[in-house]
Amino acid sequence: MKIFKINADTDFNALCDDIKPQITGQKIMQKKSNLHFFYLKDIKAPAANILKQDALSVGAELVCNDSVILGQGVSNALLIANDKQVELLAKKEALQDFELKNLAKFLNLKFKKPTKPEIMSVLNINDDSFNASSRINLNDGISRIEAMIENGADIIDLGGVSSRPGSEYCGEKVEFERIEKIISEIYRLNLHEKVKFSLDTFSGYCAEFALNHGFCIINDIAANLELCKIVKRYGATYVLMHMQGNPKTMQNSPTYSDLIFQIDEFFASNLAKIAEFELENVVLDVGIGFGKTPKQNLLLIKHLEHFLHFEKPLLVGANRKSVIDFYSPSSVENRLAGSLYLHLKAFENGASIIRTHDVREHKQLFALNRAMQNLSIW
Numbered sequence: 001m002k003i004f005k006i007n008a009d010t011d012f013n014a015l016c017d018d019i020k021p022q023i024t025g026q027k028i029m030q031k032k033s034n035l036h037f038f039y040l041k042d043i044k045a046p047a048a049n050i051l052k053q054d055a056l057s058v059g060a061e062l063v064c065n066d067s068v069i070l071g072q073g074v075s076n077a078l079l080i081a082n083d084k085q086v087e088l089l090a091k092k093e094a095l096q097d098f099e100l101k102n103l104a105k106f107l108n109l110k111f112k113k114p115t116k117p118e119i120m121s122v123l124n125i126n127d128d129s130f131n132a133s134s135r136i137n138l139n140d141g142i143s144r145i146e147a148m149i150e151n152g153a154d155i156i157d158l159g160g161v162s163s164r165p166g167s168e169y170c171g172e173k174v175e176f177e178r179i180e181k182i183i184s185e186i187y188r189l190n191l192h193e194k195v196k197f198s199l200d201t202f203s204g205y206c207a208e209f210a211l212n213h214g215f216c217i218i219n220d221i222a223a224n225l226e227l228c229k230i231v232k233r234y235g236a237t238y239v240l241m242h243m244q245g246n247p248k249t250m251q252n253s254p255t256y257s258d259l260i261f262q263i264d265e266f267f268a269s270n271l272a273k274i275a276e277f278e279l280e281n282v283v284l285d286v287g288i289g290f291g292k293t294p295k296q297n298l299l300l301i302k303h304l305e306h307f308l309h310f311e312k313p314l315l316v317g318a319n320r321k322s323v324i325d326f327y328s329p330s331s332v333e334n335r336l337a338g339s340l341y342l343h344l345k346a347f348e349n350g351a352s353i354i355r356t357h358d359v360r361e362h363k364q365l366f367a368l369n370r371a372m373q374n375l376s377i378w
Contacts, residue, residue, distance in 0.1 A: 014376035030082035038079040045071045047098035054092045060085040072222055101374045107224045109309040114352040116370055118154035121359045125160045125178045141182045147196050152363040157355060159200030163221050187213035197322060205228055223270055228277040237281040239315060242266050244291030259296055260306055267310055283353060285315040294326035301342055304349040316346035317355030340365050
């Protein structure tokens with residue numbers, strides 16, 4: 001007998017391809033192969049005591065404050081369970097009081113991660129976006145777009161307005177003047193048939209022009225839900241992003257009493273409104289850098305999996321942003337390594353779309369990551 005300590009993230013089914021267990025047994029054991037952490041904030045002591053006993057009865061565990069045993073007050077707690085145990089606990093807690101029925105509903109939610117990300121490249125038709133290398137003009141725009149397609153971009157996100165901290169909106173007229181000719185040229189050359197195009201805008205007039213010229217995604221940083229009417233009419237996709245304040249003020253107001261919960265509430269309330277437009281093609285973006293501190297940006301990437309419960313694709317764009325400079329002082333042009341790291345973590349934690357200025361490097365990163373994921377042991 002030979003014994004190996006292998007990586008716990010190794011694909012369970014890939015290992016089973018080598019071991020060849022009974023199919024029925026494989027399905028049962030797969031539910032035991034993934035461990036989940038659920039953080040419960042302000043759980044009442046009676047509920048914690050009930051949950052503790054239920055968790056132990058199915059082989060799971062609840063970590064809670066030692067005062068809970070007295071049956072009074074509230075505590076924060078950590079529920080640790082695998083897929084099978086989560087399934088059993090959901091049934092048990094559905095029969096309980098003390099808000100445990102709400103826990104049961106949450107445990108029944110799906111948190112399905114993507115198997116590979118789409119790469120959304122960034123090009124800006126302005127002269128004030130924070131990354132100078134993303135700026136294009138009418139003379140070099142088409143060649144830059146063709147290069148992005150050649151490098152493997154799945155989506156090209158075009159913007160005529162800077163959203164860097166402190167920037168001011170140029171106005172709809174100026175925005176349209178910036179984007180009109182290049183969008184028309186993209187359409188004339190049928191480039192929209194080679195790759196998906198997205199317009200980064202909160203202007204209804206600009207959005208409709210783009211959608212009428214082959215674009216299929218509207219990337220809206222301002223949560224202007226009136227755009228959903230237009231997006232729905234064209235059968236396109238709407239990106240809903242969270243931002244505190246606006247580009248001019250967001251750097252002065254990065255305060256949250258409960259970061260993940262508040263962004264969760266933002267998505268929930270806006271998705272309810274979007275549902276009134278009968279628009280289903282929605283992507284969620286937590287808004288890395290848009291009114292968040294460096295620590296908050298990292299927390300959102302680390303716990304991105306939480307937002308998968310909305311069952312919508314998640315978009316993350318951390319490319320070359322100041323969060324990298326905060327932890328590793330560097331100029332914008334020297335933040336590629338940090339960008340690759342943050343985006344790999346974002347994908348591992350649930351991101352379906354990675355928004356970046358560096359397409360070729362990200363395609364290479366995820367090609368190798370995919371190859372590594374597909375390995376078993378031999």
